[in-house]
Amino acid sequence: MAAEQSSATPGSEDPRDLIASIYRAESRRVLATLIRLLNGNFDLAEEALHDAFAAAVEQWPRDGVPTNPRSWLVSTGRFRAIDTLRRRARFDESLATIARELEESASPPSTRDDELEDDRLRLIFTCCHPALPPDAQVALTLREVCGLTTEEIAHAFFSTPSTIAQRIVRVKAKIRDARIPYEVPPRAQLAERLAVVLHVIYLVFNEGYLASGGDSMLRPDLSAEAIRLGRLLVEIMPEAEAMGLLALMLLHESRRTARTSAAGELVLLEQQDRWRWDRHLIAEAGALIERALASRAFGPYTLQAAIAAVHAEAATPEETxxxxxxxxxxxxxxxxxxxxxxxxxxxxxxxxxxxxxxxxxxxxxxxxxxxxxxxxxxxxxxxxxxxxxxxxxxxxxxxxxxxxxxxxxxxxxxxxxxxxxxxxxx
Amino acid sequence: MRYVCLIYDDEKKLGTMSKEEANGFMGAYFQFTEDIKKSGNYVAGEALQPVQSATSLRSRAGKLSTTDGPFIETKEQLGGFYLIEARDLNEALQIAGRIPSVKTGTIEVRPVVDFSAQKEAPRAGRETAATTA
Structure with a gap:
């Protein structure tokens, strides 16, 4: 791995700050790839991700930041996982075989960008597999794709961390035991499978949008997470309805500050102060709706977004x-x-x-x-x-x-x- | 990996089929069985006699009790099964989705425990709630 190191530590930046920002930007991508390289084992991949970042904290300040931190993290994580299996193989003989097979297969791991984007899709589609219960789809997506902690998810759904943790453990066991594959569904099943993904994202959005109040300091901004998910999906899989859903969420979001009064009361669309609507979000949504409509493969999300856009375009309620x-x-x-x-x-x-x-x-x-x-x-x-x-x-x-x-x-x-x-x- | 597809159907509804309908239904089953034999997914499969023929047993405190009827009375009854070989759940679901009763009843797909295989997908070993936190 020494060959990958670059001695040029960028600027005067503290490597720890850099590692923290790389964690925010890359940890989900690295996790998605590690799950594939570790044969769909979520728990082993999560440990490997932790180990890889622990190694980065130890080595980067000393040896410099590698030129391609993402692929360094992926291969370090993979080696650590194989080590972990070897150590445990002393108690369980079968793990030694698995460790050997992992080492032989898929090496060197592909870190081509398109392959990595596919890994992120694999992760989303696996978390939103229709064979998993709906509440678990939401929890698993927030945990694995968004990187929220169990505590944050519990706060978001007014539940307890142990309930959420149990739900996630149970659903990971089903993925493993029923052998739900880590793959992007084939074209023939895409529409049906994508509908589940979009539904999960919209549930997350609505949970954040409708449940204002409560101990908002502790609650993560679920609407923002859903919009982030929507943007990710449009970026790596620009299907019409993915664009439609993102546009719909952006239009709701554009009115967020106008929909409650200073006293926290609900303000109806026709009474809202339209100057407070976010024009940037409205413009972004408009462009997405045009792309979705032009594709002629649009559906309910695009149409709902188009309706919301008509409202957004009216300067006064009377002009609707x-x-x-x-x-x-x-x-x-x-x-x-x-x-x-x-x-x-x-x-x-x-x-x-x-x-x-x-x-x-x-x-x-x-x-x-x-x-x-x-x-x-x-x-x-x-x-x-x-x-x-x-x-x-x-x-x-x-x-x-x-x-x-x-x-x-x-x-x-x-x-x-x-x-x-x-x-x-x- | 092996999966069992449990076929639940409303026996009463099946009983009211006309002769042509019943023949068509059986024909579809023969065709399906033939197809999955050809594709190599078939391991075993049987149709069951109606639930009136079922007998349920339980032994508690050394005392065996025998009762007439199925384990649970339900609107749809277990009427048969297939044991199939599939790459993963997606393939199993695709195959199960072609079982004729999917249109009239419900197919439950369950992975089969493989006691002989030690080379299953790797397990991290400590899957407690704590590791996901």
Whole structure:
């Protein structure tokens, strides 16, 4: 390995700071490759990653930083893992064979950039394998792909570190025992498998986006993690729906500061201060949506992003292009015929053609029973009654919505609306 | 690596099939079995008699009790199995996804413990919650 060393330690920078920044930038990549080189053994790869960085802390200040730190870390980690297996082989004969096989195979390990990008995809697709339970997919992705600690994941999901640790241990055991392969799915299965990955990323995003408050000092910013994951995926696998999901998350994120008031209360889209929307994120999302639409392989995420983009483009709520939004909802409903989307479409039609046109559509959805216990459906109905001037009906629907809501900020919002209506002379 | 594919189907529904439907269903099974024999994935496979023919045994405190019926009464019953050889879970799932009952019932895929193989994928040995923290 001496040949790889470079004596030129960059500048006056403390190698320890440099190692810390390399850890942040490279540790997940190195881990993804080590898992492949160690035949899909997550635990052994994690130990190897630790050992490799421990070796770096010891050697780099003395010998200089290698010219290619990433491949130095990968090969050091791999050697350390083989050593670890050898040491344990004294107690378990079978490990000696494995250590020998590992040494003989895959050497020298490939550190070509495209191969390494594939490793990151392998890691994402393995963590989001449909044979794993959904909550474990999320925990494993945050742990292995994002590098969050068990404690951070526990804080994010208001759970305990031991619960999360157990979940991760169990899921790693399934990957090993059922032999879930460390691979990017073949083209024929890609759409189905990618959908699971996108769903996991969106779950992470929503968890961060909706659960504001709590002990925010300890909670990692899950929305930021999800956006980072989305960017990574678009970079290494620019599929239309990956771009669509990233755009959708960026558009939500662009309104983050505008969606709560100084007092922490929920602010509806039409009342938000549009000057506080992040124009950079909106522009980035717009470019992604154009690319996704041009590919003609787009789906629900791209369409939802396109709808959010129409809102983002309107300088005032009155300038919103509702006709365009209705068209997009029609397409979305065809791609994903879900009652919630029907509800949103009804609300858009009410905005385009007036509340009296939207009400029968919402009534029909509720009559089918699909959303009878969904507070948003009753709140939407109440809002249309309010706009139509039917105050008594509006009060009744808001009361129904309130009875179905447990979330604090949403309850307070509905209570405010009810108070306004009751104050008004009928 | 070997996987067992447990086939759960609603016996009542199968019983109400017309003669043509039943023939088609059996034909699809014969075809599937033939296919996985040709591809080398087949190890074994059997269809089971209906659950009314099942007898369950348990011995507690040295006392053997025998009861009529399956282990658990369920909407879908274990009606047969295949033992297959597959490279990994992805291949096993792909094969199991072609079992005709996947369209009517549920296929449970379970990896088989290989007591003879010491050369399985390497294990780190200390898989406690602490190592993942």
């Amino acid at each position: 292009d509702w006709a365009q939004i209705v068209i997009l909802y029609d397409l979305l409903l065809r791609a994903d015929p879900a009652p919630v989307i029907e509800l949103n479409r009804a609300a858009a039609i009410a905005m385009r053609d007036g509340p009296e046109k939207g009400l029968p559509l919402i009534d029909a959805i509720l009559a089918r029973g699909d959303l009878r216990d969904y507070h948003v459906a009753h709140a939407a109905r109440a809002d249309l009654y309010r706009r139509a001037g039917r105050m008594a009906d509006a009060v009744a629907s808001y009361e129904r919505a309130l009875a179905l809501t447990t979330q604090g900020a949403e309850r307070r919002f509905i209570e405010r609306r009810l108070a306004e209506l009751r104050d008004q002379p009928r």
